[in-house]
Amino acid sequence: MGRGRFVDEDPLTLALAPPAGETPEQRQVREAAEAEAKRRSDEIDEQIKREKDGEKRKKKPVKLLLLGQSESGKTATLKNFQLTYARREWSEERASWRAVIWLNLVRNVNEILDHLNQEMSESSYLPSVAEPQSDASSDELHVVRKSRTLPPLQYNERHRLLKLRLTPLAQVQADLEVKLGAAATEEYRTPVTKAAPFDPPSKRRALPEFSINSSNGWKSAFDKFRTLRAPRSGSEAGVPRPAKDSEDEIGEVLSGCREDIKAIWDDEIVREMLIRRKVRLEDRPGFFLNDIDRVAVPSYQPTDDDVIRARLRTLGVQEYRFVFDHGRTAGQEWRLYDVGGTRSSRAAWYPYFDDADAIIFLAYLAEDNRVNRLEDSYLLWRSVCSCKALARTQLILFLNKCDLLQAKLQRGIRIRDSVPSFGDRKNDLATATKYFQQHFKEMLRQHSPVQRTFFVYLTSVIDTRSTAITLGAVEESILREHLRCADLM
Ligand SMILES: Nc1nc2c(ncn2[C@@H]2O[C@H](COP(=O)(O)OP(=O)(O)OP(=O)(O)O)[C@@H](O)[C@H]2O)c(=O)[nH]1
Numbered sequence: 001m002g003r004g005r006f007v008d009e010d011p012l013t014l015a016l017a018p019p020a021g022e023t024p025e026q027r028q029v030r031e032a033a034e035a036e037a038k039r040r041s042d043e044i045d046e047q048i049k050r051e052k053d054g055e056k057r058k059k060k061p062v063k064l065l066l067l068g069q070s071e072s073g074k075t076a077t078l079k080n081f082q083l084t085y086a087r088r089e090w091s092e093e094r095a096s097w098r099a100v101i102w103l104n105l106v107r108n109v110n111e112i113l114d115h116l117n118q119e120m121s122e123s124s125y126l127p128s129v130a131e132p133q134s135d136a137s138s139d140e141l142h143v144v145r146k147s148r149t150l151p152p153l154q155y156n157e158r159h160r161l162l163k164l165r166l167t168p169l170a171q172v173q174a175d176l177e178v179k180l181g182a183a184a185t186e187e188y189r190t191p192v193t194k195a196a197p198f199d200p201p202s203k204r205r206a207l208p209e210f211s212i213n214s215s216n217g218w219k220s221a222f223d224k225f226r227t228l229r230a231p232r233s234g235s236e237a238g239v240p241r242p243a244k245d246s247e248d249e250i251g252e253v254l255s256g257c258r259e260d261i262k263a264i265w266d267d268e269i270v271r272e273m274l275i276r277r278k279v280r281l282e283d284r285p286g287f288f289l290n291d292i293d294r295v296a297v298p299s300y301q302p303t304d305d306d307v308i309r310a311r312l313r314t315l316g317v318q319e320y321r322f323v324f325d326h327g328r329t330a331g332q333e334w335r336l337y338d339v340g341g342t343r344s345s346r347a348a349w350y351p352y353f354d355d356a357d358a359i360i361f362l363a364y365l366a367e368d369n370r371v372n373r374l375e376d377s378y379l380l381w382r383s384v385c386s387c388k389a390l391a392r393t394q395l396i397l398f399l400n401k402c403d404l405l406q407a408k409l410q411r412g413i414r415i416r417d418s419v420p421s422f423g424d425r426k427n428d429l430a431t432a433t434k435y436f437q438q439h440f441k442e443m444l445r446q447h448s449p450v451q452r453t454f455f456v457y458l459t460s461v462i463d464t465r466s467t468a469i470t471l472g473a474v475e476e477s478i479l480r481e482h483l484r485c486a487d488l489m
């Protein structure tokens, strides 16, 4: 059969056909060359596919979770990210924090008034030793008991008048709480010893009643506020609105009370009463009493630091999307998940673990007697370390509120009183943070399904300057890992 006939009909077959008169050796060489060429071609195809997948991964948003107990500083860390990398959104939102800061301030004043009411209503002065909100450690309570022997404080007409003139603030607090919603109220219900880590799906309970899953986080609280503030329309237009129904009116009430707030906060007897009751308002989240001249005016505009220091509880899990406007990942989308840290919120965390690049875990170092924070942090950390869904997730630990721990140590508070295992080690910040760091490290070693390194930072995230530096390092390590995974794909 003449091959030429087919060749004439199909030039491709002609090109691929073995040369006429090929010897067996020549054929062997030719076939080996063809196999090698195919292998190289397949390799190139595979590389192109890997690069494409890698590119996709590089373009994929970086997913970062902020975990830790309530008040550990997750939202404050998120705010620092926004402040450092997404200035425009930050500036847009800054004014909305005013209502939260006013609420924080009014709460402080009302707490002083509550204590004063209790003290003044007692016929003969006897300091109370079991205040639920007192910040006293057991040692300090001992001191309070001893204070029974102190001479009674001399409350006078001035205190009665101040109490009377500041009465409107109770209503201001109630109004602001209603307007800002559930996030505006704190939760101190669950007993400490039952610290529940997040539950994996099989054990998950129904979502708590107040959980929300919002893509705009605290904005939902602000929007609610704005809706309530919006002027009425139609038939209601022009009808006078009830007192304190708007943020501006609240500003006016606060401004009217400013001098009395200053007077009560600066009053020596009131200060002494707070000391005897071991109430340290200045260590509490959202403390603005020392900024009263600036804050309690109708034209008040929060500064960056004010916003970081403002306290608004996070509900459920909130997603924030930022395209970083500068830094190593400029243009890269980051998705940060800020979770509510109260125990009842933790059931909602688990679904967000999937595919997370990194977790920043915040441990609240400064103990107080309202919640056994360190123990709770350890339990949570253990759950995070042992969680199989997070085995490939980079872990970054922030030992936070170092400033408060430092202040406590300076006041002579001994760590071993709340952490007996600390023993007789040196009672200073360096020794304490090293000790806690070791403990967290050891837990990771014991409970992680795979051995992995982790990064630890000693932080005070209300300090925006030093936090920006920390976040730069965090950004780099997360990005490096994100790209490494992309290259491995
Ligand atoms: N002094 C001090 N205060 C801090 C620090 N970090 C956070 N805070 C303050 O502590 C309060 C609580 O911080 P948040 O960031 O709201 O705590 P969170 O972890 O988000 O709490 P939840 O939303 O309830 O889970 C806020 O008023 C912060 O400004 C810190 O390092 N030092």
Ligand SMILES: [Mg+2]
Pocket: 074, 075, 076, 312, 313, 314, 338, 339, 340, 341
């Ligand atoms: Mg929060």
